[in-house]
Amino acid sequence: MSKEKEQGKTFDYQLLKRVIHYTKPYRLVFYGVALAAVLLSAFAVLTPVLVQEVVDSGITSKDPDRLLTLVIWMTVVLVAEVVCQLLFTYYANWLGESVIRDIRIKLFRQMIGFKMTYYDNSSIGVLVTRAVSDMQKIGEIFSQGFFVIIADVLKMVVVAVVMLVMDWELALIVFILMPVILLLTRWFQRSMKVAFTEVRTQVALLNGFVQERLAGMKIVQLFTREEMEKQQFEAINEKHKAGWLKTIWYNSIFFALAEMISSVALALVIGYAGFKIIGRDLSIPESQFGVIFAFVLLTGLLFRPLRHIADKFNTLQMGMVAARRVFEVLDTDSHIPNTGTLYKESVRGEISFENVHFGYIPEEEVLHGVSFDVKAGETLAIVGATGAGKSTIINLLNRFYDISSGNIRIDGTDVREFELSALRKHIAIVLQDVFLFADTIEQNISLGHPDIKLSDIEDAAKQIGVHEFISSLPGAYGYNVKERGSMLSGGQRQLIAFLRAYVSKPSILILDEATSSVDTYTEQLIQKATDKITEGRSSIIIAHRLATIKKADRILVMDAGQIVETGTHKELLEKGGYYRDLYEAQFLDEEVLG
The missing domain is CATH 3.40.50.300 (P-loop containing nucleotide triphosphate hydrolases)
Incomplete structure (x- = not known):
């Protein structure tokens, strides 16, 4: 596959599978974090459901005992959600740091075994980037990407099901706008993949340039090349800036449009429900005003994770680009064949x-x-x-x-x-x-x-x-x-x-x-x-x-x-x-x- 096609791919599942393979020694933590993601999606939906009950069977029915019970349950759910979120965040980061530690050690062992020909043709600054900043991006796949996306996807599925159960008409009004934002998200992911590849390339070039000039500073000053090196640095830095600005531009467009679509969906829900109530449509009687309150919260829960997924997909994409570059070094076969088995404690020296x-x-x-x-x-x-x-x-x-x-x-x-x-x-x-x-x-x-x-x-x-x-x-x-x-x-x-x-x-x-x-x-x-x-x-x-x-x-x-x-x-x-x-x-x- 050509490099251009590879960069344009929305996602490389084989590459992600290879990264996840490094979680094998930490399977218990991996499954624990996945379980926490499932629980977070459940807790997120429970709050709007309880709000509906508070309005319909507590406030509208003027039942103080029922109201107190529901408020206590809401408090319990919120505390449980906070505890679950804390454990999820800590152990997702712990898993990411453990994985990059293992990969970094493997990468370093690989690099110290390369034959001199490899270093004759490689930039030390680029290799430093692979071992340090690229490696950190791989860790973010777990701490800020993969599990967060799973949690948000689960949350959206559960929210959609709950909305259909509560009121399928209002749910369909919200769902009408989903294809638009999904198409927008797909465009965003493809564009960001290409942009992030360019960013990582420029970061490596920038690191290589700085490392080489600092190591050779005596020559730079001796031959009064300060101004020339400054100009070269400015040119490289400008390309680095342009790469980042491209990602910022895509972010600006996507999140503005996503916010607008979310607001339109909320307006349609409130408008449709309001007209039904004004027209005394029996499908939403006054005793079920809680559905409207719940849908206001659920609409936000449906669209917010989608925007969040797009943002975290950026992190995931950056991590995958970094992983591809690290694995390129790990897959490099540039070692002196060490097939000898002779081990002598001493030699004469002939x-x-x-x-x-x-x-x-x-x-x-x-x-x-x-x-x-x-x-x-x-x-x-x-x-x-x-x-x-x-x-x-x-x-x-x-x-x-x-x-x-x-x-x-x-x-x-x-x-x-x-x-x-x-x-x-x-x-x-x-x-x-x-x-x-x-x-x-x-x-x-x-x-x-x-x-x-x-x-x-x-x-x-x-x-x-x-x-x-x-x-x-x-x-x-x-x-x-x-x-x-x-x-x-x-x-x-x-x-x-x-x-x-x-x-x-x-x-x-x-x-x-x-x-x-x-x-x-x-x-x-x-x-x-x-x-x-x-x-x-x-x-x-x-x-x-x-x-x-x-x-x-x-x-x-x-x-x-x-x-x-x-x-x-x-x-x-x-x-x-x-x-x-x-x-x-x-x-x-x-x-x-x-």
Whole structure:
């Protein structure tokens, strides 16, 4: 079905059925709320019926005892209705919040399992919208939509039956106008479905734009793009406003016309009944004036729920649009196949790439038959120009992406045979762009692992030479680094990342451009830390500063997705090839800068 047709559908029952499936663990509450909806419809009709009795058998008959009894019954009904309404509202909201909690947890689990390709092509702001505001709209399906509509529909059915029993002629006068308002309601529902789809699209775009600009605020200000970004934001915001105004316009038309039709129906009822009484029509004798009073109340009870249904249908439609978008993420099959069953407590760290081909886009290959080996405990450095494929090798070793062809082995076993978490447990990475959470240094190092204690972190920090730096911070290991580690310098974040990698005790260590953006003093600290944490374990170092890899056991030189040279630092310089050109160019650049 095309998107346009899908948007134009008044309602998607399969989608609602899927949402309701999440109430299965709370069936008792679900049925309780449904029962409360039935009771509310009964209580609503009892009041007009009692009013009729008060007028006909209490006031007109001048029977004070009968009048007192009926007034007491009216009070009991009203109290019962209030209690029922309270329970209905509370548990409908409780059910909605429980459902969105379960769906949100499932959605988050789904998102943290996506492979990197998904995030390469997705807006983080849009995903945040799916997990937060869209999810809240799903909750409103239960708290303000589905059950409220059921209660109102039941109320209308009961009211219609009671009206027919009381006086079928007056009932038919009211019913004549029902087709008009039903057609109007159907038009309203279809129009609002399209309008709400547009609103949710604009909300996601707005969230994505704001999230991206706030994350990149330094670039915005550095390149004086404030005015340009402001103009873009105004344009997006204008579309968001236009989407909402469309829903407001439909609401304005519908509720004005619905109110007018309700007033016309009431006028017809009173006019017809009045003329019958004036003409002394025996079908409404003076002893049954209560019917007129009851019909005044019942007409309101018939038309008011219909307007209410249309309003709550808006909420339901918004929730269904949000549910469709959330389920699109839940239904996305973008996971690295985790079919491996091998779980090793330890590995030696032997790494083998055998004729590996890979491309982030199938038609554009990045690695062209790469083959190399890393012995257990050996330090391998990989160098090359930007885009040569260095970081891609690291991504493939961790199975952030799967290779197109060839084999990658650890200790002679294909990495695809490992259970995914078991594979990554043996590998630690220090990236150039270190990510820290808005939490303490201790939590950023242990990442909440129960086996990593503060004493272990302090011992490790002393071993690699960063304890003094951390102790100098306010609160030491309890220092909150704020979002993305903004309270620390780039070099300090790198040192934290080194410590995080070290305490995890990996068998394989990867340093990806870990010293490319730090000062000389921090580079010395990092060099000492590097010597310590690479000791006795297999290490792969991707380096921009070639001076930092002189001690590597072996160096691979890459160009355009292929290995063009291999050897030690000394051997490659003596060879006089690509590596020597890189080294001399960098040495001359440093001399000029010096």
